[in-house]
Amino acid sequence: MPEIRYSIDDDKVATITLDRDHKRNAINRDMAARLLQNLDKAEHHNARIVVIRANRGAHVWCAGHDLSELDPQEIQDGNTTLDIVARIQSLPIPVIAMIEGSVHGGGLLLALSADIVIATDNAHATITSNKLGVPLAPQLLAYWLRVMGLHKTKEMLFTAAPISAQEAYIAGLYNHVVEPEQLESATQEVIGHILGCARESLASTKRQLNLIAHQTAISESELNSLHAQNSAILNDPTTRKRIEKLLDELREPR
Numbered sequence: 001m002p003e004i005r006y007s008i009d010d011d012k013v014a015t016i017t018l019d020r021d022h023k024r025n026a027i028n029r030d031m032a033a034r035l036l037q038n039l040d041k042a043e044h045h046n047a048r049i050v051v052i053r054a055n056r057g058a059h060v061w062c063a064g065h066d067l068s069e070l071d072p073q074e075i076q077d078g079n080t081t082l083d084i085v086a087r088i089q090s091l092p093i094p095v096i097a098m099i100e101g102s103v104h105g106g107g108l109l110l111a112l113s114a115d116i117v118i119a120t121d122n123a124h125a126t127i128t129s130n131k132l133g134v135p136l137a138p139q140l141l142a143y144w145l146r147v148m149g150l151h152k153t154k155e156m157l158f159t160a161a162p163i164s165a166q167e168a169y170i171a172g173l174y175n176h177v178v179e180p181e182q183l184e185s186a187t188q189e190v191i192g193h194i195l196g197c198a199r200e201s202l203a204s205t206k207r208q209l210n211l212i213a214h215q216t217a218i219s220e221s222e223l224n225s226l227h228a229q230n231s232a233i234l235n236d237p238t239t240r241k242r243i244e245k246l247l248d249e250l251r252e253p254r
Contacts, residue, residue: 004034006041013191014042014093015051024063025054027106031066032080039087049194050091051187052110053098057180061123064105081106082137085113089210092203094194098187099123100180102162111173112143115206118187119165119174126162133239135230138223146213148172 003020016038018025027035042050054061065081088095088110097114103125111117111125129136136157144153152171156163169177178186194202218226233239 003031006038008045012048014047018054024060026063026066028066047093049191050093050095051098058101061099061101061103062107064107081109085109088113100183112147117174118176120180120183121165121177123165124162125168127156128160131160133242135233138226
């Protein structure tokens, strides 16, 4: 059974729904592939807006990567989250993250890459990569800095502690924070405003803003050095033992 649903209405608003509640919408390889396919499908269907959401009443919008598939070599050789983030950014269509419930890890990266984020007041956010000792790619850290700024980014990554929806709003991660029963209407209001704008102008504006935001002073040699540093951490026996222990705990019957 598909764990991601896709639909598009008469107004050309495409909706991608994360539908893996029993796993807290943790993204596995199949979900990642389907999410990329559905983003492509939205562009093929000439969608005006893409909304990424969970099922109504979700307690967790997205728990990030499915840890049962966590493997240091795969993180090193290919990053599906980076692929999804890059596709959202390159899509010539406004993408709204409609967040109900908490956001964790890779789910937070989806929110950071969206163009507009509308969240419920219980949408606290957490990133725990440093608890695992798994470094993030420089490109992903760059998204954080562009959206939230240096101090809050450091706090989230250094402490692995959750921040409230209100803190996320103040930091610039969320555009709007509403009560759960207001999420649908608040999202529709934003959609109505976007539909009143010209498609071509929106696509051009999104591309220009993202190009400007992507400017960086990091040289190619510095970037290669950062990748090498991350690779060394991932290949360190301590990191691998930590991940193996986590996977063993996940495999134990509950």
